[in-house]
Amino acid sequence: MNQFAYHQQQMQAPMPMSYQHDGKSAETRNLKPGELSTGTTIMAIPFEGGVVLGADSRTSTGTYIANRVSDKLAQLHDHIWCCRSGSAADTQALTDYVRHYLSQLAIETGRAPTVKTAAHLMRRLCYENKDNLMAGVIIGGWDPVEKGSVYNIPLGGTCIKMPFAIGGSGSTYIYGLVDSMYSEGMTEEEAHTCVKKAISHAMARDGSSGGVIRTVVVKESGNAREYVPGNALPFGP
Amino acid sequence: MASSGSGYDLSSSTFSPDGRIFQVEYASKAVENAGTALGLKCSNGVVLCVEKPLLNKMLLPSSSRRIHTIDSHSGVAITGFVSDGRQMVNRAREECSNYEETYGTKIPSKVLGERLASYVHYFTLHGSLRPFGTSALVASYDPETKQHSLQMVEPSGVAYTYYGCAAGKGRQPARTELEKLDVHKPETSIDVREGVKQLARIIHLLHEEGKDKPFELEMSWVCEESNWEHKGVPRDYIKEAVEWAKKDIEEEEEFESDEDEEMED
Amino acid sequence: MSLSLSAGGSVRAASANSNASQRTRQPIVTGTSVLAIKYNGGVMMTADTLCSYGSMAKYKDARRLQSINPKTLIGGGGEYSDFQAVTELLKRNALEDKCTADSLYDEDASEECAREVWNYLRAVMYNRRNKMNPLWNDLVVAGFSAQGDSFLGFVDKIGTTYEDNYIATGFGSYLAMPILREKYREGMTEGEARALLEDCMKVLFYRDCRALNRIQIAKVTKDEGVLISDPYELETDWSSAAFITPKATLDGDGGW
Numbered sequence: 001m002n003q004f005a006y007h008q009q010q011m012q013a014p015m016p017m018s019y020q021h022d023g024k025s026a027e028t029r030n031l032k033p034g035e036l037s038t039g040t041t042i043m044a045i046p047f048e049g050g051v052v053l054g055a056d057s058r059t060s061t062g063t064y065i066a067n068r069v070s071d072k073l074a075q076l077h078d079h080i081w082c083c084r085s086g087s088a089a090d091t092q093a094l095t096d097y098v099r100h101y102l103s104q105l106a107i108e109t110g111r112a113p114t115v116k117t118a119a120h121l122m123r124r125l126c127y128e129n130k131d132n133l134m135a136g137v138i139i140g141g142w143d144p145v146e147k148g149s150v151y152n153i154p155l156g157g158t159c160i161k162m163p164f165a166i167g168g169s170g171s172t173y174i175y176g177l178v179d180s181m182y183s184e185g186m187t188e189e190e191a192h193t194c195v196k197k198a199i200s201h202a203m204a205r206d207g208s209s210g211g212v213i214r215t216v217v218v219k220e221s222g223n224a225r226e227y228v229p230g231n232a233l234p235f236g237p
Numbered sequence: 238m239a240s241s242g243s244g245y246d247l248s249s250s251t252f253s254p255d256g257r258i259f260q261v262e263y264a265s266k267a268v269e270n271a272g273t274a275l276g277l278k279c280s281n282g283v284v285l286c287v288e289k290p291l292l293n294k295m296l297l298p299s300s301s302r303r304i305h306t307i308d309s310h311s312g313v314a315i316t317g318f319v320s321d322g323r324q325m326v327n328r329a330r331e332e333c334s335n336y337e338e339t340y341g342t343k344i345p346s347k348v349l350g351e352r353l354a355s356y357v358h359y360f361t362l363h364g365s366l367r368p369f370g371t372s373a374l375v376a377s378y379d380p381e382t383k384q385h386s387l388q389m390v391e392p393s394g395v396a397y398t399y400y401g402c403a404a405g406k407g408r409q410p411a412r413t414e415l416e417k418l419d420v421h422k423p424e425t426s427i428d429v430r431e432g433v434k435q436l437a438r439i440i441h442l443l444h445e446e447g448k449d450k451p452f453e454l455e456m457s458w459v460c461e462e463s464n465w466e467h468k469g470v471p472r473d474y475i476k477e478a479v480e481w482a483k484k485d486i487e488e489e490e491e492f493e494s495d496e497d498e499e500m501e502d
Numbered sequence: 503m504s505l506s507l508s509a510g511g512s513v514r515a516a517s518a519n520s521n522a523s524q525r526t527r528q529p530i531v532t533g534t535s536v537l538a539i540k541y542n543g544g545v546m547m548t549a550d551t552l553c554s555y556g557s558m559a560k561y562k563d564a565r566r567l568q569s570i571n572p573k574t575l576i577g578g579g580g581e582y583s584d585f586q587a588v589t590e591l592l593k594r595n596a597l598e599d600k601c602t603a604d605s606l607y608d609e610d611a612s613e614e615c616a617r618e619v620w621n622y623l624r625a626v627m628y629n630r631r632n633k634m635n636p637l638w639n640d641l642v643v644a645g646f647s648a649q650g651d652s653f654l655g656f657v658d659k660i661g662t663t664y665e666d667n668y669i670a671t672g673f674g675s676y677l678a679m680p681i682l683r684e685k686y687r688e689g690m691t692e693g694e695a696r697a698l699l700e701d702c703m704k705v706l707f708y709r710d711c712r713a714l715n716r717i718q719i720a721k722v723t724k725d726e727g728v729l730i731s732d733p734y735e736l737e738t739d740w741s742s743a744a745f746i747t748p749k750a751t752l753d754g755d756g757g758w
Contacts, residue, residue, distance in 0.1 A: 120341025156530035158583040469606030
């Protein structure tokens with residue numbers, strides 16, 4: 001018996017049975033029994049001189065909300081942040097590792113690590129342990145080489161630089177919305193508004209996303225955290 | 238302390254009473270007898286140059302290289318025990334490859350120098366190991382900061398960053414000549430093409446025809462012209478530089494002998 | 503140099519009653535077809551820039567054609583993370599080759615030829631499939647053999663290889679192959695080769711749910727080595743009268 005025995009039983013139903021949706025998203029389907037999932041909406045948009053990252057705050061076990069005010073934005077270094085989705089345990093462990101490696105690297109090189117390096121470290125961990133991890137993360141931040149940049153690392157451990165990134169179960173509901181709202185060269189203000197609006201709409205349609213919106217604006221001058229309470233979301237036209 | 242060496246020079250794990258490690262100093266001596274190696278940081282790149290003595294008439298000129306590429310943007314020139322140097326080169330390549338595999342970016346010049354120095358230093362710590370009889374000049378470029386740099390790793394395990402450096406037999410007069418170039422001041426810095434000529438001149442200046450063994454000039458650069466990759470200086474240009482160098486030295490000598498005559502008057 | 507690609511998922515022991523599809527991994531982020539043909543003076547290859555996440559067209563600017571040394575081009579379909587790992591491995595090997603070369607000069611360069619890369623890939627892919635942990639890719643390798651003849655070869659996730667004058671992977675092996683068989687002839691000019699590949703990519707865009715009309719074309723020639731184009735969009739045509747006239751009217755028998 002391997003560790004996935006739980007869903008193996010589910011999926012080994014007799015063949016002639018017609019397709020039935022298991023009610024789970026790609027991010028949550030392979031969770032171990034009882035594992036916490038950040039069934040999530042996360043997002044990042046770079047702008048001239050920085051990047052905005054945002055996330056909802058719901059953490060669930062099945063349909064029970066284990067934490068309604070969680071923080072899915074993790075700081076990896078001074079100007080590098082990470083949005084987490086998938087297994088809470090896995091993504092916490094991953095960000096801890098990357099944070100550790102980056103702090104070591106910063107000491108050795110005597111300069112701030114780049115977002116690309118952070119993404120590369122995360123991608124290595126995700127790729128080399130892909131069979132045992134449930135993690136889809138977005139890495140964003142500011143560095144002197146690329147300025148504001150965003151990298152996406154989905155389930156298999158692919159690493160792709162993106163003009164903007166959305167992720168988590170809630171993101172599927174807002175692809176159209178974000179495609180229509182996003183344009184190249186957005187200002188900080190526009191990007192920030194876009195992130196909050198998009199996440200609001202995802203939270204409204206995704207049962208696994210909800211609570212409050214947490215954002216961070218990363219710039220050379222520093223990081224500014226913001227919080228939008230669940231009863232004051234910028235939802236609607 | 239005339240006899241301070243006695244008994245204290247058998248192992249690099251033992252200090253002498255006046256605080257020296259003789260094995261490390263002897264290793265440096267091994268470098269001091271080898272062909273001269275020069276490095277020069279110019280305004281738009283770094284040039285490496287090694288005088289490779291042709292020990293035997295039957296030797297194939299291109300064999301036993303002294304300058305090695307260790308990563309797309311960096312090269313190492315070695316002098317001293319070439320076989321020791323080869324170990325350093327291999328280690329340097331590993332460091333570059335491992336760094337890029339882990340962090341997804343090229344290794345910063347300073348980190349490369351420090352890691353290579355740590356490797357060399359390790360061999361000065363144990364009684365069961367022999368220090369490296371090699372100095373390595375590292376020319377490298379960092380695509381992130383767009384800075385180029387020149388470092389020298391010595392048998393003691395130190396690495397310093399230089400504008401111009403020299404190792405091997407002719408290092409003392411070479412350093413004097415390098416200082417005269419004033420490349421450390423931005424207003425008098427020279428470009429790599431001029432740098433190649435100057436290094437060729439210094440090597441030929443120090444070389445005494447007839448007394449010293451014939452030699453081959455190996456030259457490489459990491460510069461704008463090579464797209465910041467480590468490449469051999471074009472053979473034609475080395476030839477041109479050497480011709481210029483010989484002529485320049487001749488003229489200088491004529492000028493000096495003229496001056497001598499004038500003084501006699 | 504190790505033949506196996508150390509990076510990658512851990513090997514899980516196979517138990518007698520477990521399902522084969524769960525023993526090996528499923529691809530997650532995937533690229534579709536790669537097409538390539540030999541032409542007069544070189545080899546040309548094309549792929550679109552889409553990487554899908556299941557049925558979602560998630561990454562629209564994924565580069566699936568890569569130059570791994572000045573004269574060797576590879577194209578990949580299937581799991582994109584594995585393709586990234588394979589290209590990184592090949593580029594690392596190419597850099598090692600360059601560093602340990604006999605000369606500091608480009609003109610003396612003797613990089614691995616495409617046939618050698620192709621053979622090496624075969625060994626890597628076969629090795630991984632024997633560990634029941636394949637790299638989930640179809641790979642196309644283009645370039646030249648050591649003798650200077652143009653080369654075009656294919657390797658799949660279990661280490662099967664073949665060479666041909668034209669190759670199509672993935673959906674392309676169903677949709678583009680018949681077109682290539684009909685239209686390909688030896689000694690095509692560069693323009694003809696490109697037109698043929700673009701025609702095939704258009705058909706794939708029309709009929710492959712995982713394809714995009716944003717493509718890259720690359721060529722390998724003896725003089726210029728590998729050249730990979732920037733992505734560009736193919737013009738598509740929806741003007742046929744039969745397309746415009748609605749079929750599902752009351753008096754008709756409906757349409758689909």
